[in-house]
Structures are given as structure tokens and as C-alpha cells.
Amino acid sequence: MASAVSAKSLTSDPIPTTLWQMTWPVVIGVLTLISFNVVDTFFVGLLGTDPLAAVSFTFPVTFSVVSLAIGLGIGTSAVLARKRGAGHEEQARFDGLIALGVSALLVAILSVLGYLFMQPIFAALQAQERLLPLIEDYMLLWFAGATLLVIPMVGNAVLRSSGDTRTPSIIMASGGLLNAVFDPILIFGLGPIPAMGVQGAALASVLSWSIGTVLVLWYLHYKGLIRFKIPERAHPLNSAREILSIGLPAAGANMLTPLAMAVMTAIIAAYGAPAVAAFGVGSRIESLASVMILALSMSLPPLISQNLGAMQFERVREAYITALRSVLVVQLVIYLVLLVGAPYIANLFTDDPEVARLIRLFIYIMPLGYGMQGIIILTNSSFNAMHEPMSALALSIVRLFVMFVPLSYVGSLIADIQGLFIGGVIANVLTAAIAWRWFQRGMRKQRNEEVA
Structure with missing residues (x-):
């Protein structure tokens, strides 16, 4: 499958056209993947309020591991794209292989730590005791398969660094589709397959990740984008250090989000299980509403990195401004759609009147800030592409712990949820x-x- 955008075109073709060609396949892939994650929440919601609340409690923890994988993908894309922009293709191929190995190792370590400290973690999140067995059922399988999550994510970053956003989108969409197929079968049972409840939702994810891992490794090898041969004057430790110098701060910045979510979940837990369940649904609606933001945060960095490697600064500035304008327009349209559809969305996810009321309240207010949130996220990803990971980390700290958590808490004191x-x-x-x-x-x- 040919790349939709060649490496050469990233530094020469018109910015709006190039950014659009890189972004639309990612939009489709992310939209499909997140849509099926929303479907995942829908199926768990059919089990009742407690299972939905239990899975909602897992979100800060699972997103911590996902954030590490995202950060490592950011580091991989930034390093490889800049080297490709400077013409160092062989080094980029070797660094891609190192990125996959290092990422798998780090996620495996984090998953083991998560498994060992599972009970104190969820106790700190204020999870009710009756929900703990459901949470453990879900997380045991999730942690066991987490390494299979990171390989497709970092492999997709290797592909994006070459200008190919179409193939990663197909892989993402395939994983989401498979997860949606496996979900009802494993959660509710079918024929000889027993009903597994929330554990079935976790197993569905692991199975889809496994297939994604096989697909991405095969395609990277087929396209020659990873290479076992060590280039002249290269060393595995140097490659790992360069990727981690961006990837770990980026991962740290991303992991601040679930940490902030954990604090927010603990605050919201004071309002009871319906509020936690509604916030979990709202968080997934937010993911769906932020598809353009997520897509541009994946397609914009390779464009910036390659042009920086080629020292074309005006193209970097133009790409950034074009992305921001696109996000503001799209998020305004999305807010209007959510405003009209709020009652129907709430009723789709629950038949509990209080949970439905809180979901509607979330939709009426929170999406007003999604356009501004898009500016923050795209600036963050641009800093990583510019090899300024500490600026990205500092911006994340300001966003979440100087602004978002304190102002949300103060707002709760003034006017409740x-x-x-x-x-x-x-x-x-x-x-x-x-x-x-x-x-x-x-x-x-x-x-x-x-x-x-």
C-alpha cells in the first residue's frame, strides 16, 4: 500500500493540502476506534450502573499506560521524522526498531507495577468496596495484554514519521472494529462462549491488540521501515536515549491527564456512583468529540519535524496556524450537534434518570471548552515535534494542575457539579x-x- 503523502512532499507541497491529505485518514481511523470504545462503554452500561461505574474507575489507570505508549510514539515520530527530513533514512530505520523494543519493555514494567499495587491504587481513587471485584476482573486481563497495545501504537508512529498516515488509520480502525465485534460476544456470551461480564470487555481489547500487533510488525518489515542492521556510527543505547529524551517527557505530560482525571474522579465520587458513571460516559463522549484534535495531534508533528529538519521555519508556523483554525471551526460545529442531541445521547447510555441528567449537564457545558483544549493539545504536540519536550511537559502541568483541577474544584465549591x-x-x-x-x-x- 503506497503512502498517501511522500516524505518529500512534507517539505515542498502546499501546507493546507498536505495537512489535509495527512489528517483525513487519521480522522477516519481515530473516529472508528473511539466509536467502538464508546460502543464498549455502551455494552458495559447494559450490565448496570455498578459495572459502568467500575469500568469508569479504571479509566485513569488504563489511560496511564496508554499515555506512556502515546508519549513513546510521540518521541519515535519526532526523532524519525526529523532524521528523514535531514536525509538520514538508514538511521531512522534502525531507530524505529529500537523504539519498538524499548516501548514494549517499559509498558511491561508499568503493567507489572500496576498489577502489584492494584488494590491501593483503586482505594486511593475512592472506589467503593462493592466495585472492587468488578474492577479487578477487568484490570487483570487488561494488564496482562497491555504490551500488545503499545506495539501497534509505536509502529503506527514509525509509519507516520515517513508521511504515511493512511496505513496507521486502517490498523486503528481494524482494531476498533474487532473490539466491537468481540465485545458483545465475550460480555454476554454466545453459543459455547460463556458470558464474562466486564472481564469480557477487557479480553475483547486484548484480542484486538494482538491482531494489531501482528499486522503492524508485518507491514513495517514489508515496507522496510525497520532495519536490524546497525548503521555506521550508530549505537542502540544512543538511539534509545534520543527517543526517550522526547518520549519520556511526552509520556509524563500525557500521564498527567489520567492523574488529573484520578483527582477529578475522587472529587466526583463524593456525589455518588451515578455521578462517577456519568463522568465516565462524558469522558468517552469527549474522546469522540475530540477526533479532529487527536487526528491533527498525530498528523501535524511529522509535518513540523520534517520541515524543521529541512530548516523551513515559515512552513512550520503555517502548519501550526492552519491546524488551530481547523480545530476551532470543527469544535464549534461539534458543540452545536451535541447540544441538540444531548437528551438522546444520555438515554442511549443509561435508563437511570440521575445518571442521564448528569450526562446531559456534562454535554451542555464541557464541550464549550473543547476548541481551546485543542489549541493546548496541538501546541503540546508541536513542542514535541520541535524537540522541546520540557516545554510540552510544563504546558501540561499548567493546564491540568495550575488551571483545570484547581478551577474545577473551586467551581464545585461554588455551584456543585x-x-x-x-x-x-x-x-x-x-x-x-x-x-x-x-x-x-x-x-x-x-x-x-x-x-x-
């Missing part, structure tokens, strides 16, 4: 303004370094 949601929106607006100015300063630094 409605105030909590409003505080989150205000936090996104303030942080987006900071992110814009921070990026301008980062671009000036890049120019000065190249001149020097």
Missing part, C-alpha cells in the same frame, strides 16, 4: 492563551539556534 464543569471550561480558555504565546516564543528560539 455544575460549577465543576464550568471551572474546567474557564481553565481551558486561560491555558489556550498561554499556549499560543508560548509557541511563538518557541519558534523564535528555534530560529535563533539555527542561525547560531
Whole structure:
């Protein structure tokens, strides 16, 4: 399968056209994958409020592992794309192989630690004792298969670094489709397959990850994008260090999100299981509503990195501004759609009146800040593409722990859960303004370094 965008076109073709060609396949892939994750929540919701609340409690923990995988993918894409932009193709192929091995090892270590400390982690999240058996049923299988999650994610980053966003999107969509097929079969049972409840939802994920791992490794080998041969003056430790120098801060920045979510979950837990269940549903709706943001956060960095490698700074600035404008327009349209559909969405996920009311409240308020959140996320991914991971980490800290959590908590004190949601929106607006100015300063630094 040919790449939709060649490495050469990233540094020469018109920015809007190139960004669109790179982004639309990712939009389809992410939309399909997240849609089926929402389907996953839907099927678990059919089991009742307690299973839905139990799986909602797992989200901060599972997203910690996913965030590590995302961060390692960011580091992989930034390093490989910049080397390809500078013409160092053989080094990029070797670094891709190192990235896969290092990522699998780190996720395996994190999963073991998560398994060993499972009970104190969920106790700290204020999970009710009656929910703990359901949480453990889900997490035991999830941790066991987590290494199979990271390989497709980092493998897709290797593909994106070459300008190929179409193949990663197909792999993502395939995984989401398989998960949606496996979910009802394993959760409710079919023929000789017993009903496994929430454990079936975890097993469905692991099976889809396994197939994705096989697909991405085969395709990377087939396209020659990973190479076992060590190039001249290269060393595995140097390659790993270079990837981790961006990947670990990026992972740290991403892992701040589930940490903030854990704090938010603990705050919301004071309002009872219906509030936790509604917040879990709202978080998945947010993921679905943020498809364009997520897609651009994957397609924009290779474009920025390759143009930085080729020292084309005006193209970097144009790509960033084009992405931001696109996000603001799309998120406004999405908010209007959610506003109209809120009652139907709430009734789709639950028949509990209180959970439905809180889902509607979430939809009416939180998506108002998604456009601003998009500016923050794209600035963050741009910093990583510019090999400025500490700026990305600092921006994440400001967004989550200087703005989002404190302002949400203050809002909850003033106006209960409605105030909590409003505080989150205000936090996104303030942080987006900071992110814009921070990026301008980062671009000036890049120019000065190249001149020097």
C-alpha cells in the first residue's frame, strides 16, 4: 500500500493540502476506534450502573499506560521524522526498531507495577468496596495484554514519521472494529462462549491488540521501515536515549491527564456512583468529540519535524496556524450537534434518570471548552515535534494542575457539579492563551539556534 503523502512532499507541497491529505485518514481511523470504545462503554452500561461505574474507575489507570505508549510514539515520530527530513533514512530505520523494543519493555514494567499495587491504587481513587471485584476482573486481563497495545501504537508512529498516515488509520480502525465485534460476544456470551461480564470487555481489547500487533510488525518489515542492521556510527543505547529524551517527557505530560482525571474522579465520587458513571460516559463522549484534535495531534508533528529538519521555519508556523483554525471551526460545529442531541445521547447510555441528567449537564457545558483544549493539545504536540519536550511537559502541568483541577474544584465549591464543569471550561480558555504565546516564543528560539 503506497503512502498517501511522500516524505518529500512534507517539505515542498502546499501546507493546507498536505495537512489535509495527512489528517483525513487519521480522522477516519481515530473516529472508528473511539466509536467502538464508546460502543464498549455502551455494552458495559447494559450490565448496570455498578459495572459502568467500575469500568469508569479504571479509566485513569488504563489511560496511564496508554499515555506512556502515546508519549513513546510521540518521541519515535519526532526523532524519525526529523532524521528523514535531514536525509538520514538508514538511521531512522534502525531507530524505529529500537523504539519498538524499548516501548514494549517499559509498558511491561508499568503493567507489572500496576498489577502489584492494584488494590491501593483503586482505594486511593475512592472506589467503593462493592466495585472492587468488578474492577479487578477487568484490570487483570487488561494488564496482562497491555504490551500488545503499545506495539501497534509505536509502529503506527514509525509509519507516520515517513508521511504515511493512511496505513496507521486502517490498523486503528481494524482494531476498533474487532473490539466491537468481540465485545458483545465475550460480555454476554454466545453459543459455547460463556458470558464474562466486564472481564469480557477487557479480553475483547486484548484480542484486538494482538491482531494489531501482528499486522503492524508485518507491514513495517514489508515496507522496510525497520532495519536490524546497525548503521555506521550508530549505537542502540544512543538511539534509545534520543527517543526517550522526547518520549519520556511526552509520556509524563500525557500521564498527567489520567492523574488529573484520578483527582477529578475522587472529587466526583463524593456525589455518588451515578455521578462517577456519568463522568465516565462524558469522558468517552469527549474522546469522540475530540477526533479532529487527536487526528491533527498525530498528523501535524511529522509535518513540523520534517520541515524543521529541512530548516523551513515559515512552513512550520503555517502548519501550526492552519491546524488551530481547523480545530476551532470543527469544535464549534461539534458543540452545536451535541447540544441538540444531548437528551438522546444520555438515554442511549443509561435508563437511570440521575445518571442521564448528569450526562446531559456534562454535554451542555464541557464541550464549550473543547476548541481551546485543542489549541493546548496541538501546541503540546508541536513542542514535541520541535524537540522541546520540557516545554510540552510544563504546558501540561499548567493546564491540568495550575488551571483545570484547581478551577474545577473551586467551581464545585461554588455551584456543585455544575460549577465543576464550568471551572474546567474557564481553565481551558486561560491555558489556550498561554499556549499560543508560548509557541511563538518557541519558534523564535528555534530560529535563533539555527542561525547560531
